[in-house]
Amino acid sequence: MFLFIKWLLSAMETTSAPNGCGYSISSIYYNLCDLTKVWGVVVEAVAAAGVVTSFVLFVILMASLPFVTDKKRKGMVALQAAILVFTLGLFGLTFAFIVGRYSTSCSARRFLFGVLFSGCLSCLVMHGLWLALLQRRGRGPRSWMLCLGALGLWLVEVIINTEWLILTVVRSPPGIVTVPDMSCSIANQDFVMSLIYVMVLLLAVVLMAVPSLTHKHKQWHRDGAFILVTGLLTLAIWVAWIVMYVYGNRVVGNPSWDDPTLAVAVVSNAWVFLFLYTIPEICFLTQEDPDQEEPHDGEHIYPARSLVYDTILKEPEPPHQNVYMENKAFSMDEPPTAPTKPVSPYGAYNGQVRSAVYQPTEIALIAKGLTKVSMDQDAMIPRATAPSLNLKSGSSLPLSSESLPS
Template sequence: MESNSTPRGCGPNVDSLYYNLCDLSAAWGIVLEALAAAGIIFSFVLFISLLASMPFIRSSRQRSSVPLHTGFLVCTAGLFCLTFAFIVGKNFATCASRRFLFGVLFGGCFACLLMQCVRLNILARRNSGPRAWGLCLGALGLWLVEVVINTEWLIITVVRHPVTLVTATGVADRATATPCNIANQDFVMALIYVMILILAVVVASLSIMGGKHTAWKKEGALVLVASLLSVCIWLAWIVMYVYGNERTGGPTWDDPTLAIALVSNAWVFIVVYTIPQICCLSSDDESQQDYEDPHLSDRVGYETILKEQKKNTHNMFVENKAFSMDEPSRGPKFVSPYSGYTGQQPPDQNHEMIIPRATVGSAVNSRGSTPPAHTHASGTGLQRTAQW
């Protein structure tokens, strides 16, 4: 009898709590199990890639978003892990984790996305974003609100409201309620704060498109697409979980509905938002001037100052040169008597080479003349005679 009750694909030693993980007749469990396991591995690889890309992030405005990306990846990996709690059977541990972690993990993801929208809105309008620690504190505060709500709700519904059970003899017995004893409508109502976060992300991502710095609108578009797809997923699973399952498959479809919602939304976060964001962190864009480092702008300003100084020096040189051209001439320029000599020997060796000599205020007779030469100094009254 025990061997006949074991599903096909599961071993005889497998506990009945884990039949959905190996039951070949329940294909949804095996498919979701494979997708969730792949998502966990992929999230870990992206987490390592994010940490490895930090040394290559040159802009401080891009580096400030790394803590938010890290928290977002951790919560997304938690969504993949929580999927197994909906695949396996129900007991106190799995039901408590379902009720508590469903809203907490989604609240962490959308809190990080909302703070990313705040950062991108400031960058799109001022081109200078807030500090990383401020963004982290904002996301932590938004996430802690959901933690407090789920903790209080879980305590109130489980501890303070026990369930009255009627035994076979007709005697009423009050037993402690389990986290599994909850209506579908109550489960959805406990997630109102997460729905508010989703709508806030959609509105905030739309406002990014109104900024004047277009370089940041690309990241805003990624957030907008991811949030809109999340809205569609949440509308689908809420309608099926509250209304559709009662009319079609009954309660047996409740766990697959929530598991599909977790896996699909987590993969949307990975494919639509996380992978493009990590690629944009270290990529060289055409709009890199909006991402330039402040030290780079200081260097550009220094080079501009040097160019201005060089231009002023050139203008001063031109003005000084023009001033020197206006000065009066100081007389004829002295010309050396050897300026016409090229250093080449004349072709005729018998021709006598005559070296010109400079004469200042006197008449010099040529070589070989015998008559004396008389030189008169004008204006002095003196007469000097020289014999050549």
């Protein structure tokens, strides 16, 4: 009889599954499929869309990296990629607040809530610091220094939550899934007090973004404005959920609204990070460096690397050659103009041997005149002898035929 009653109670329990959930689903997952409690299904759908959007934006960010021409923006890609990863984790954490409370879900809520938010806020703090230093000194820290700074700020919260997790889980090992343990028995005020460091980072985000609003360059001014708006909306969301989680739900008389309050806060804050920071930063990646001034004639300024290649590939201009014939009898009145295009060294080759080219020098003219005279005398005398030059008179002209010896 006892076994029959126990079987009947279990059968009644399985037949009382909410609308939209199957009989084989555990009761801790009813909020994911219960159509009578719309908040669970709606938040689940919004979180799933956020997971897909974060992954797509991460792929777009990595694919746009080779096309970034501004080195300053290229150094911020690492921080933006980290924010996308942490935002993806926030969308996944939303499911831990939708399902029922048990040891694993309670530990994930307590540990990942501060870790994921501190990761996003640490990157925003370092980006705001970079903008402030860029305005003051004209250049900001290197990207690896910003990554180390964000990593240091994030590790503080990781150490704090790891210490809490070790103390609670080790002291109270997880038992049956449906029985809450010590990790689920934490009070709402204690949960909020454990996030003080995250609140300090949130305040730092707002303060770091204020100086960049007076930046002389428009694009850095817009970056600071988006960071400031993201910090202010995050601050407003945190104030709203803390008031409802600690005080409002008790006054209304619905303590069961604690989990929906945290789930809505996490998913809405994650979408704020996407819409107000990540998407605008990805759109700004293709902008040019504002420090590079455009010329007045509208010509495009190429980077230094392209100038080097242009110098190498540019045809060398031929040296200006003044062609003068070193001849006392001849001189050129005007030097030829330099060619506008590179001239081939074989352009003047006509197939003749260089020694056969006629060179009108003075000695050649004299020899030509003597040869002509000798040919004329060959017909008159048996032999022709070389003429003797009058060296004393300094004349270089050939003698007449009458002075030739017989």
